[in-house]
Amino acid sequence: MVTLDAKIPDGPMAEKWDNHKFSIKLVNPANKRKFEVIVVGTGLAGASAAASLAELGYNVKVFTFHDSPRRAHSIAAQGGINAAKNYRNDGDSVHRLFYDTVKGGDYRSREANVHRLAQVSVNIIDQCAAQGVPFAREYGGLLANRSFGGAQVSRTFYARGQTGQQLLLGAYQALASQIAAGKVTLYNRSDVLDIVKKDGEACGIVTRDMLTGEVHGHSAHAVVLATGGYGNVYYLSTNAMASNVTAAWRAHRKGALFANPCYTQIHPTCIPAADEFQSKLTLMSESLRNDGRIWVPQCNDDTRVAADIPEDERYYYLEEKYPSFGNLVPRDVASRNAKTVVDNGKGVGPLKNGVYLDFAAAIGRDGVEAVKERYGNLFDMYERITGEDPYATPMRIYPATHYTMGGLWVDYNLMTTVPGLYAIGEANFSDHGANRLGASALMQGLADGYFVLPYTIGDHLAPKLGDTPVPTDDPVFAESVQAIDDKSRQWTSNKGTHGVEHYHRELGKLVWEHCGMARNEAGLQTALKEIPALREDFRKNVKVLGSPDGINTMLEKVNRVDDFMEFAELKVRDALHRRESCGGHFREESQTPEGEALRDDDNFAYVGAWEHKGDGQDPELHKEHLEFESVALTQRSYK
Amino acid sequence: MSKMLNLKLKIWRQDGPHAQGAFLDVDAKDIPEDASFLEMLDVVNERLIADDVEPVTFGHDCREGICGSCGVMINGQAHGPEKATATCQLHMRKFNDGDEIVVEPWQAAAFPVLKDLMVDRRAFDRIIEAGGYISAPTGTAQDANSILIPKEVADTAMDAAACIGCGACVAACPNSAAQLFVGAKLAHLNVLPQGQSERWKRTENMVDTMEDFFGSCTNHGECSDACPKEISLDFIAFMNRDYVKAKVKNRSLQSQ
Numbered sequence: 015m016v017t018l019d020a021k022i023p024d025g026p027m028a029e030k031w032d033n034h035k036f037s038i039k040l041v042n043p044a045n046k047r048k049f050e051v052i053v054v055g056t057g058l059a060g061a062s063a064a065a066s067l068a069e070l071g072y073n074v075k076v077f078t079f080h081d082s083p084r085r086a087h088s089i090a091a092q093g094g095i096n097a098a099k100n101y102r103n104d105g106d107s108v109h110r111l112f113y114d115t116v117k118g119g120d121y122r123s124r125e126a127n128v129h130r131l132a133q134v135s136v137n138i139i140d141q142c143a144a145q146g147v148p149f150a151r152e153y154g155g156l157l158a159n160r161s162f163g164g165a166q167v168s169r170t171f172y173a174r175g176q177t178g179q180q181l182l183l184g185a186y187q188a189l190a191s192q193i194a195a196g197k198v199t200l201y202n203r204s205d206v207l208d209i210v211k212k213d214g215e216a217c218g219i220v221t222r223d224m225l226t227g228e229v230h231g232h233s234a235h236a237v238v239l240a241t242g243g244y245g246n247v248y249y250l251s252t253n254a255m256a257s258n259v260t261a262a263w264r265a266h267r268k269g270a271l272f273a274n275p276c277y278t279q280i281h282p283t284c285i286p287a288a289d290e291f292q293s294k295l296t297l298m299s300e301s302l303r304n305d306g307r308i309w310v311p312q313c314n315d316d317t318r319v320a321a322d323i324p325e326d327e328r329y330y331y332l333e334e335k336y337p338s339f340g341n342l343v344p345r346d347v348a349s350r351n352a353k354t355v356v357d358n359g360k361g362v363g364p365l366k367n368g369v370y371l372d373f374a375a376a377i378g379r380d381g382v383e384a385v386k387e388r389y390g391n392l393f394d395m396y397e398r399i400t401g402e403d404p405y406a407t408p409m410r411i412y413p414a415t416h417y418t419m420g421g422l423w424v425d426y427n428l429m430t431t432v433p434g435l436y437a438i439g440e441a442n443f444s445d446h447g448a449n450r451l452g453a454s455a456l457m458q459g460l461a462d463g464y465f466v467l468p469y470t471i472g473d474h475l476a477p478k479l480g481d482t483p484v485p486t487d488d489p490v491f492a493e494s495v496q497a498i499d500d501k502s503r504q505w506t507s508n509k510g511t512h513g514v515e516h517y518h519r520e521l522g523k524l525v526w527e528h529c530g531m532a533r534n535e536a537g538l539q540t541a542l543k544e545i546p547a548l549r550e551d552f553r554k555n556v557k558v559l560g561s562p563d564g565i566n567t568m569l570e571k572v573n574r575v576d577d578f579m580e581f582a583e584l585k586v587r588d589a590l591h592r593r594e595s596c597g598g599h600f601r602e603e604s605q606t607p608e609g610e611a612l613r614d615d616d617n618f619a620y621v622g623a624w625e626h627k628g629d630g631q632d633p634e635l636h637k638e639h640l641e642f643e644s645v646a647l648t649q650r651s652y653k
Numbered sequence: 654m655s656k657m658l659n660l661k662l663k664i665w666r667q668d669g670p671h672a673q674g675a676f677l678d679v680d681a682k683d684i685p686e687d688a689s690f691l692e693m694l695d696v697v698n699e700r701l702i703a704d705d706v707e708p709v710t711f712g713h714d715c716r717e718g719i720c721g722s723c724g725v726m727i728n729g730q731a732h733g734p735e736k737a738t739a740t741c742q743l744h745m746r747k748f749n750d751g752d753e754i755v756v757e758p759w760q761a762a763a764f765p766v767l768k769d770l771m772v773d774r775r776a777f778d779r780i781i782e783a784g785g786y787i788s789a790p791t792g793t794a795q796d797a798n799s800i801l802i803p804k805e806v807a808d809t810a811m812d813a814a815a816c817i818g819c820g821a822c823v824a825a826c827p828n829s830a831a832q833l834f835v836g837a838k839l840a841h842l843n844v845l846p847q848g849q850s851e852r853w854k855r856t857e858n859m860v861d862t863m864e865d866f867f868g869s870c871t872n873h874g875e876c877s878d879a880c881p882k883e884i885s886l887d888f889i890a891f892m893n894r895d896y897v898k899a900k901v902k903n904r905s906l907q908s909q
Contacts, residue, residue: 066791081712082778084818085720101798137794144794146787146847148810155801173811179719180814187786194782202775225767254714288687289655291696294716364655395718398738401687401746464791513702515695560707564669565768567710568702 016271016625018638021425022126027644028108031130034426035469039476046071049475050234050483052219054206054261056083058178058456059439060240061185062463068197069188070468075232076189077201077221079256079570084186087242087254088459091178092299094162094170095142095456097135102159106167108132114165115454116645118344119419119447120597120613122274124621125644126426127444134465135457139171141464145184149173163300163452164342170453175299175391181456185463201232205570208494209237209265209435210484216435217484219261220494222502224570227563229499231491233483235475236434238467239265240459243418243440245278247578247585248530249522251415252284252297258574259581262422262441270430271623271636273443274420275581276589279450279598280531281416282348285399285409286368295414296399298371298392300452303341303348305376305385306409308332310369314359320370320408331355339652346449346598346611347652349413353531356412368410377405413531417455419446419598420588423623423638427470428462431623434474438462443621448597502562505572510557514572517552521575524548525582529589534602538590545586549579584624584633591635594618608653615647655685658745661753662697664709670765670773676755677709686746690733691716691723693745694756711770718742718881721817724824725770726757731821731879739819739881759820761829763866774820776866777834783862784855785838787847806844813840815882822876822884828868833876835863836892837884843895856899860892 023034041049049072053064056078064076080086098111112132116123143149143157149171150158162170173180192198201221208220210231218233244259245251266272283302284295309330311323331351333340341348352369361367377385382405386393393404400410422430422437424444429436439459446454484490528541552575560566595604595611596618604612621638660681667674679701684693691713698708714722718739725740727733733743748754756770764772802810814837822833839856842848848855870889877886 062791069790080714080722081774082818084778085714085722087715087720090715090717090719099797137792139797140794141789141791143797143800144787144789144847146810146842146845148807148814148841148845149797150811151802151804151807153804155803156798173814176719176815179817180811183814187781188789188791190778190782191786191788200778254720255716256714289685291685291688291692293689293692293695296717395742398735398742399689399744401744468791513699513708515699557702557705559702559705565710565771568708 016431016636018271018423018623018636019425020124020638021427022124023426027125027129030126031133038470038473041472041476041479043071045479047073048479049073050075051236051238051471052077052232052234053238053240054219055086055240055242056080056186056189057086057088057240057242057439058182058185058459059463060086060238061182061189062460063238063240063438063467064198065185065188065192066464066468067471068192068195074192074198075201075234076198077204077206077219079203079205079224081202083189083200083202084183086182087257088182088456089179090254091456092175092297093301094160094172094177094453095138095181096162096169096451096453097139097171097457098132098169099136099139101157102168104167106169110167111135111169113645115445115451116447117650118449118451120449120650121447121615121619121642121647122596122621122640123447124444124640125642129644130466131445131458131461134461137465138457138460142181142184145188147173147180147184164339164344165451178456181460185460205573206261207264207498207573209261209268209432210490210494211268211432212484212488212490215433218486218491220491220498222498225565227502227561227566229495231486231495233486233491235478235481235483236436236471238436238438239422239441240438240463241441243421244275244581245415245418247521247582248415248526249519250287250292250295252281252295255294258577260574260577262437263577263581265422265430265432265435267626268432269626270432270435271423271625272420272584273423273621273623274448274588275585275624276529276592276599277419277448277597278415279345279417279419280349280413282345282352282413283371283411284414285396286363286365286412288400296395297414297416298396298409298411300345302371302389302392305388306341306371306373307375308341308369308371310355310360310362315366320362320372329355329360336652343652344449346600350531350600352413363410368412370408371411372408373404374408417450419443419448419450423621427473428467429474436467436471438467448599502569505558505569506560506562506566508556508558510555512555512557514556514558514568514575517548517556518575518578520548521545521578521582525585529586532600532602533589535590538586541586542583542590545579545583552579587633588622588624592618592622613649655687657683658686658748658750660684660748663753663755665757666709666769667766669768674766684745686744688745689716689741690727690743690745691741709770710768712772713741716741719817721819724759724819724821726759726824728755731759731825732881737881737883739817759824761823763829763831764820764823772820774818777818777820779866780831780835780859780862781838784851784858785842787842788851789847800846802846810841810844812885813837813888816884817882819881821879821881823867825875825879826868827873827875828871830870831863831867832870832889832892833880833884833886835859836888839895840888840891852895853899853902856892856895857903860896
């Protein structure tokens with residue numbers, strides 16, 4: 015019987031974290047070396063956690079499927095990282111960042127976690143600066159900031175358009191120093207395929223060595239999953255090709271509840287797909303909306319080039335519908351409106367699958383040089399990908415899956431419902447509610463890894479002093495190793511008809527169509543029928559060539575798609591049950607007369623956490639009711 | 654719809670580090686010119702799979718030119734013909750209908766071929782572990798604005814830190830030298846005030862580790878030409894200068 019205890023500390027919001035740090039158990043410095051901790055994933059959350067735990071004295075084993083920890087997809091984050099430093103003297107504070115994050119999340123996040131996030135945000139900037147992260151600076155040598163994603167204050171720190179890269183390199187380098195010091199053992203090119211439990215607690219993982227195909231168990235006193243989000247369930251997304259839900263999903267199958275899987279952030283400014291071979295979508299920084307004007311032709315199926323469409327035949331739909339925010343409405347609003355105009359036949363480009371983002375006005379007003387100074391690298395990237403010159407003709411953009419707010423359910427200590435199993439960064443659900451604000455993903459990943467988990471994990475470890483980890487020849491490991499090895503051999507003996515890419519693409523189309531930017535009862539019901547059918551076809555007819563005993567990229571992928579096939583069903587089920595619109599989840603049945611998202615706080619102000627009940631069984635929904643003591647619930651309005 | 658290209662590909666295939674490799678000839682028909690180079694390989698692979706031939710293995714992940722996972726020799730050029738562009742960002746419209754394209758893995762003793770076009774670049778990680786960091790254990794940092802860093806210094810550090818660790822510099826170098834990679838990391842950390850305490854140890858350790866794996870620099874400049882981030886050769890000069898200084902400074906204080 016699962017009971018959800020969020021373990022939110024007592025006391026006023028601003029004192030909860032300090033109280034909690036005092037009340038949780040500590041591990042004596044000399045005893046930390048007696049503990050083993052496994053960290054899966056080396057993005058911002060995983061690398062920062064692994065390095066920090068090792069610095070404290072724990073023995074850490076860190077796993078990545080990449081060749082090097084530095085390649086995790088955090089590296090691709092462009093815009094920046096928020097922190098309540100108030101260096102601009104513009105009225106920012108911990109409370110304001112907390113408030114903005116709860117409101118931006120459309121009141122579906124847990125207040126206590128968000129407040130802690132805002133509190134430690136200031137330490138992150140100090141930490142990263144000390145590591146040598148080359149943040150943008152003013153001429154006087156102080157740190158520069160910018161306003162981001164419609165925030166009313168300038169609290170975003172950045173390193174050109176490569177903030178994620180620089181923060182990740184900082185964490186990776188800290189990790190490298192601990193590898194050199196012998197406190198961290200790195201297992202690269204290792205695919206984590208199971209979470210192992212003994213006596214109800216997490217005791218290790220099972221991996222497949224991607225070079226040799228060997229399957230091994232690894233044990234520890236605690237396991238930390240920092241494995242990112244599930245955006246690739248849509249096939250096309252801004253995620254990296256190998257980003258996957260596998261470790262989180264297999265943890266779910268072992269008893270970790272999965273929270274809010276229907277929450278997905280669809281980013282409004284990505285380059286539209288060019289053809290059916292498109293393998294991923296590329297994000298163009300949101301900052302472009304500061305100067306670009308978004309429009310489509312008024313007539314449907316207009317075949318003229320942009321320059322030939324006169325001003326009075328253009329539909330600047332965001333400026334018209336939202337006069338006060340205009341092109342800077344939040345991500346979910348911008349995305350949905352783009353979908354509406356494209357669905358109505360006003361899409362632009364060869365496949366009619368985009369809208370214009372036009373810089374002609376900015377170029378006319380400020381000159382080409384000023385626009386080049388601000389966005390030069392983005393314009394170059396656009397031209398490289400599309401072959402079109404955005405100085406001369408408007409960019410074409412369309413929304414794409416970008417980030418997933420849902421994830422493994424965790425308590426205030428970031429522990430899942432499996433004791434000893436933690437989830438940090440994008441892999442957990444707690445801080446962004448139903449919608450994430452720009453420049454907050456990097457903040458949360460590093461908050462969890464540098465400043466939260468290293469404290470809270472002690473509470474679980476302290477009572478285990480003197481316990482040796484479960485040996486990897488224990489039956490709980492041996493059975494899992496055998497099952498995974500058998501499964502690999504089963505896949506590679508599948509003499510199917512289609513490659514795995516085909517099935518992933520089909521799944522993506524299905525989920526995007528019925529559980530994408532707008533969802534409705536009928537569509538979700540359809541998806542709920544079609545996904546299991548597709549999954550059955552996939553399992554029977556997927557063709558995996560080559561041997562399991564060595565490098566086999568098809569085998570790696572087939573495991574991931576297999577988990578996406580199961581996960582997609584849960585995602586749709588969650589979307590179906592949540593008969594309200596909130597943040598990134600828009601239910602067409604729940605909208606205001608003007609067509610805006612309408613929340614239903616009376617019935618849905620909770621976290622929906624799903625329990626796996628076994629194959630062929632319906633999962634069970636558990637609810638964590640959300641209390642809002644510091645931030646009053648209001649309906650968002652951007653008119 | 655995109656314009657279509659018909660291409661003649663010669664793709665290197667090799668089962669493992671010690672296996673004999675050979676070129677696979679592929680008639681790649683109807684490749685959309687809007688496809689990226691890696692999407693072209695995806696199409697080739699899907700067709701190979703349909704014919705029950707194992708697909709070609711190549712490293713890739715973000716496909717946005719930032720993770721550094723991808724990289725192949727394209728007609729003898731690391732990352733292909735377009736300047737400042739990683740393989741994943743190279744698009745087929747840079748090629749002409751009927752072109753022959755030779756695709757090979759990075760070739761360097763320090764980067765053994767794992768399979769087909771995928772190589773092992775762990776030597777880069779060994780160099781970073783030797784000193785490519787600033788020791789700042791979590792929690793010890795002072796307020797970020799208490800360290801003033803002039804904009805030019807921060808900009809120079811960022812220019813160097815833009816390296817994505819793809820290894821094109823090594824692949825392009827006739828000596829398989831890694832000076833551009835190492836020089837960039839040293840410059841990033843050594844120009845910053847935070848990086849001063851460990852500057853000389855870092856320099857000597859990283860350079861010495863580099864020498865264990867890679868060849869020597871003879872200033873051809875091919876590395877910088879091939880670099881998708883256009884890392885400047887100046888950072889190699891910076892490294893050489895710091896290395897000479899480090900050799901003196903790292904003598905024990907007593908012997909100075």
